[in-house]
Amino acid sequence: MRKLKMILASTTMFVSLSMQAYGQVIESKYFELDLSQWELVDSTRVLYTPTEFLSEADTYFENIVEYLGSSYINKPLKKIVIRIVPGGLGASGNFRNSIYIGVDLLNEGYSIIPHELTHALIYYDSIPSYGEGLACSIQDMFVIPEKQLWYQRGSIHGIVRVIWEHSFDLSRLQLVVDGYQDSMWSFFESQSLVQYLIDRFGIYLVLKYCDGAGYKTHYDVFGVAKEEIMSDWIEFVKKSEMEVEWMERWDSFNSYFSKANKKYYLAP
Numbered sequence: 001m002r003k004l005k006m007i008l009a010s011t012t013m014f015v016s017l018s019m020q021a022y023g024q025v026i027e028s029k030y031f032e033l034d035l036s037q038w039e040l041v042d043s044t045r046v047l048y049t050p051t052e053f054l055s056e057a058d059t060y061f062e063n064i065v066e067y068l069g070s071s072y073i074n075k076p077l078k079k080i081v082i083r084i085v086p087g088g089l090g091a092s093g094n095f096r097n098s099i100y101i102g103v104d105l106l107n108e109g110y111s112i113i114p115h116e117l118t119h120a121l122i123y124y125d126s127i128p129s130y131g132e133g134l135a136c137s138i139q140d141m142f143v144i145p146e147k148q149l150w151y152q153r154g155s156i157h158g159i160v161r162v163i164w165e166h167s168f169d170l171s172r173l174q175l176v177v178d179g180y181q182d183s184m185w186s187f188f189e190s191q192s193l194v195q196y197l198i199d200r201f202g203i204y205l206v207l208k209y210c211d212g213a214g215y216k217t218h219y220d221v222f223g224v225a226k227e228e229i230m231s232d233w234i235e236f237v238k239k240s241e242m243e244v245e246w247m248e249r250w251d252s253f254n255s256y257f258s259k260a261n262k263k264y265y266l267a268p
């Protein structure tokens with residue numbers, strides 16, 4: 001197949017264009033994107049080009065891989081395919097080598113690549129609360145506040161503190177510590193737990209625990225029993241300051257997430 005190579009991006013980012021049967025595909029160092037999907041994007045609101053979008057994704061990739069270290073990640077053997085799909089948060093996801101981005105998020109100016117990329121690099125489907133908690137933590141660490149999802153801005157522990165004012169459920173927290181999630185609230189609690197573990201034990205041990213896929217105990221990896229970790233974490237969160245926006249807008253946040261809470265909610 002004839003390949004038209006054009007160097008579009010500046011500095012170290014090279015993007016090539018290739019004509020393929022399913023449309024025009026652009027590639028960056030780590031990603032590829034079918035340009036026909038970019039037509040879903042509202043060009044009056046999204047002011048950057050697909051090339052700039054992929055360059056930003058490359059930067060996330062390099063920074064996140066460097067942060068996670070090489071011990072536990074599955075570095076993709078081929079480029080990760082970004083697929084832009086109709087819909088918002090619920091449309092986003094990761095499957096094998098593809099990252100799905102709901103176009104509403106792009107149109108609102110949000111970036112969810114670090115979250116989905118983390119799943120692509122390192123997914124633990126036998127202990128989803130740790131997989132999601134890690135993806136949410138990485139998203140929080142690497143995305144500037146202006147591109148961060150509206151509900152994730154601020155301190156995650158402060159957000160969870162507000163949730164617990166209204167809905168403190170020990171059995172739900174037990175599930176999270178054991179590796180499971182049963183509602184959208186579990187996403188926030190999972191992130192809080194994983195962020196707490198990273199701050200206390202470091203990212204390497206957290207990844208080592210996750211790599212045990214639920215077969216290694218907390219004590220084996222962290223040297224602290226699960227029950228103690230759970231009570232320490234709860235105590236820590238209870239001392240955090242509540243996020244003001246969550247306090248003030250509780251009713252609207254609650255009704256938004258209660259809809260998602262009806263059944264196990266896979267997104268984000």
Ligand SMILES: [Zn+2]
Nearest residue numbers: 119132135268
């Ligand atoms: Zn996720």
